[in-house]
Amino acid sequence: MNHYVIIDQDLTASIDTSLYKKDNLFIITTIIEKLNEFVSPYSGKNQPFYIVLFIQHEKLQEIDRFLKLKGKEIKNFYYKLIVLCLDQKKDFFRYNKTRRVSSYRNTVISAREFLFVVENSFFVMEEYHLALLHEFHDRQELIDIERDQQELIEIGKALSNEKNLGKLLELILENSRKITGADAGSIFLIETDDDNNQKLVFKHAQTCSLDISYKEFSMPLNKNSIAGYVAVTGERLNFPDVYNLSEDDPVSFNSSFDQENNYRTKSILVVPMKNHIDQIIGVIQLINCKEGAEADEEYNFDKAYAMKLHFPEDFENKVIPFKSRYETLLEAIANQAAITIDNNRMIKQIEQQFEEFVKASVTAIESRDPATSGHSFRVAKMCVEMALAINKEKSEVFKNYNFTPVQIKELEYAALLHDFGKVYIDCGIFQKAKKLFPKDIRFLMLKLDYLYRCTEIQYLEKEKDLRIVSITDKSVENILTALIKEKEEKLEKIKAIKAKIIQLNEPQVFEEDPEKILQSILKEIDECMCLDLEKHKMIIIDDQEQTNLSIKKGSLNLHEREEIESHVIRSYSFVSKIPWPPEFKNIPEITQKHHEKLDGTGYPNKLKGKENIPLQARMIVIADIYDALTASDRPYKRAVPIEKTMAILEMEAEQNKLDKDLVDLIKKHKLYEKI
Numbered sequence: 252m253n254h255y256v257i258i259d260q261d262l263t264a265s266i267d268t269s270l271y272k273k274d275n276l277f278i279i280t281t282i283i284e285k286l287n288e289f290v291s292p293y294s295g296k297n298q299p300f301y302i303v304l305f306i307q308h309e310k311l312q313e314i315d316r317f318l319k320l321k322g323k324e325i326k327n328f329y330y331k332l333i334v335l336c337l338d339q340k341k342d343f344f345r346y347n348k349t350r351r352v353s354s355y356r357n358t359v360i361s362a363r364e365f366l367f368v369v370e371n372s373f374f375v376m377e378e379y380h381l382a383l384l385h386e387f388h389d390r391q392e393l394i395d396i397e398r399d400q401q402e403l404i405e406i407g408k409a410l411s412n413e414k415n416l417g418k419l420l421e422l423i424l425e426n427s428r429k430i431t432g433a434d435a436g437s438i439f440l441i442e443t444d445d446d447n448n449q450k451l452v453f454k455h456a457q458t459c460s461l462d463i464s465y466k467e468f469s470m471p472l473n474k475n476s477i478a479g480y481v482a483v484t485g486e487r488l489n490f491p492d493v494y495n496l497s498e499d500d501p502v503s504f505n506s507s508f509d510q511e512n513n514y515r516t517k518s519i520l521v522v523p524m525k526n527h528i529d530q531i532i533g534v535i536q537l538i539n540c541k542e543g544a545e546a547d548e549e550y551n552f553d554k555a556y557a558m559k560l561h562f563p564e565d566f567e568n569k570v571i572p573f574k575s576r577y578e579t580l581l582e583a584i585a586n587q588a589a590i591t592i593d594n595n596r597m598i599k600q601i602e603q604q605f606e607e608f609v610k611a612s613v614t615a616i617e618s619r620d621p622a623t624s625g626h627s628f629r630v631a632k633m634c635v636e637m638a639l640a641i642n643k644e645k646s647e648v649f650k651n652y653n654f655t656p657v658q659i660k661e662l663e664y665a666a667l668l669h670d671f672g673k674v675y676i677d678c679g680i681f682q683k684a685k686k687l688f689p690k691d692i693r694f695l696m697l698k699l700d701y702l703y704r705c706t707e708i709q710y711l712e713k714e715k716d717l718r719i720v721s722i723t724d725k726s727v728e729n730i731l732t733a734l735i736k737e738k739e740e741k742l743e744k745i746k747a748i749k750a751k752i753i754q755l756n757e758p759q760v761f762e763e764d765p766e767k768i769l770q771s772i773l774k775e776i777d778e779c780m781c782l783d784l785e786k787h788k789m790i791i792i793d794d795q796e797q798t799n800l801s802i803k804k805g806s807l808n809l810h811e812r813e814e815i816e817s818h819v820i821r822s823y824s825f826v827s828k829i830p831w832p833p834e835f836k837n838i839p840e841i842t843q844k845h846h847e848k849l850d851g852t853g854y855p856n857k858l859k860g861k862e863n864i865p866l867q868a869r870m871i872v873i874a875d876i877y878d879a880l881t882a883s884d885r886p887y888k889r890a891v892p893i894e895k896t897m898a899i900l901e902m903e904a905e906q907n908k909l910d911k912d913l914v915d916l917i918k919k920h921k922l923y924e925k926i
């Protein structure tokens with residue numbers, strides 16, 4: 252009982268209650284005490300409490316104080332205070348201005364009047380309570396609508412920031428549930444299998460009231476399931492109770508999940524996810540709306556989705572149908588989500604295409620030159636390992652550095668493409684193991700053989716002439732002997748020249764300056780008279796051969812070295828033309844500076860200092876040298892052992908050519924073991 256009529260004992264003679272037949276009428280002397288007793292069960296509760304109180308005006312102040320106080324303690328406390336004063340001399344009208352008195356009476360109250368006053372008072376109080384309740388609900392609903400709109404904006408922002416599809420689906424579903432107050436939900440996406448058949452894939456699910464994990468599964472894309480129906484037709488479905496579906500409804504409900512998990516699916520809202528070209532890419536399904544149900548205050552509106560349904564009566568009492576306004580709202584979310592998922596898929600596709608393009612480009616360069624095959628992949632791998640090691644570092648030097656996954660990808664692409672410019676350069680130069688190309692040294696040897704024969708023939712002709720003369724003149728025999736000796740010496744010299752040139756052709760560093768050796772060879776050749784078929788003096792070692800044989804270190808001449816070094820400019824020019832996404836904007840610069848050294852001895856721009864050479868380029872320089880030294884497949888040198896390679900890198904770091912911190916990092920983290 253929450254309706255009370257209380258009459259002051261002293262007023263019984265003035266009030267006729269004979270027509271009032273209800274048992275909530277109390278005639279009391281100790282009013283405050285009794286009131287306390289009535290009121291206390293309602294303290295702190297939401298339930299309304301109504302009271303009509305007839306008192307004599309002498310007790311007004313005391314009663315009014317009590318009512319004011321209790322009115323604050325009990326949330327929905329309503330009262331009507333009827334004050335009686337039959338003493339005409341008292342001026343009680345002045346109280347009316349200050350106190351919440353419903354009525355002052357100075358005459359007795361008849362039975363009919365009493366009935367009317369009491370019933371009317373209860374009616375007015377109840378109406379007032381209902382009006383307040385509606386106002387509260389309307390206000391809450393308004394707040395909820397405003398919050399939903401805010402949520403929609405927030406969802407938009409969150410969706411555009413999330414790149415991971417799994418997290419994206421989680422975010423979409425969580426927000427959809429939050430807005431609509433749904434207990435559970437799932438997202439299905441339409442995917443195409445290898446045989447080009449479309450299927451509906453159950454991708455993600457959440458259930459507030461169940462602690463279970465879900466596994467991805469797929470089903471045929473047809474109208475046999477509720478989600479399938481929406482995915483095929485694009486119609487949204489909103490059922491207050493799926494167990495009450497009729498034959499006329501387009502779908503039927505499969506209750507196996509409910510049975511297996513002791514759950515009760517009741518209200519359901521399913522909407523299609525349509526992308527920018529109105530194509531359905533999936534479905535959002537929400538189950539059991541709890542928003543606005545007679546629930547605990549703390550789980551109202553935007554928090555309703557988090558209220559757990561434990562018992563069968565919870566499903567019965569706390570689950571209500573999804574409001575119709577949520578149909579369009581959820582569709583708005585679903586469409587926004589569809590566009591984001593589509594974008595996400597496209598970004599993934601572009602990323603994959605970039606990855607394949609980069610790797611195909613690198614494979615193309617490396618297939619031209621078996622000697623450096625795998626170089627770019629190994630350099631990229633080492634750079635990635637360096638970046639990961641930097642991320643782990645807490646030392647002073649690297650504590651402020653952190654490579655994000657995208658930055659690591661950028662570094663990897665730059666490292667993979669750093670030598671792409673080599674594709675424009677004659678492969679022979681890369682494969683040039685000796686100072687002269689094999690065909691050139693063969694040709695030079697043939698010319699020396701020709702010189703040998705020419706010299707031999709010249710001497711044989713002279714010998715023949717002398718032999719004829721010696722038949723008649725024995726005195727020439729001495730000359731003949733001297734000539735034969737001279738011939739043999741000369742021919743021996745030519746043989747020695749051949750041997751020297753073969754030795755000179757080697758790329759190693761000589762004790763004596765190769766140019767000097769060559770000059771003495773040229774002088775010796777010059778002493779021979781070698782004519783070609785047209786009787787012109789023949790040039791045995793031409794300018795080009797002389798230039799190459801004079802190389803002091805390695806197998807490349809200046810022009811060839813410049814040609815090889817030009818690969819940097821060519822790599823830069825190639826990667827600059829690729830329309831990289833903004834997150835990869837540094838790739839051209841990194842590529843351009845991958846042969847610069849900190850002391851300014853690098854190329855092509857002889858840049859100096861860390862401020863001019865980005866960290867990523869400094870990483871590639873080191874990885875590049877490391878791989879060039881340790882590689883076992885180069886024709887002109889043997890693989891250098893790791894210890895010696897590290898010693899060379901450390902020496903270059905000491906000379907301020909390489910970044911010492913990076914070289915130390917390789918050593919500290921033993922990165923060579925990871926490659």
Ligand SMILES: [Fe+2]
Pocket residue numbers: 669670818845846875
């Ligand atoms: Fe390079």
Ligand SMILES: [Fe+2]
Pocket residue numbers: 626630669670875
């Ligand atoms: Fe390289």
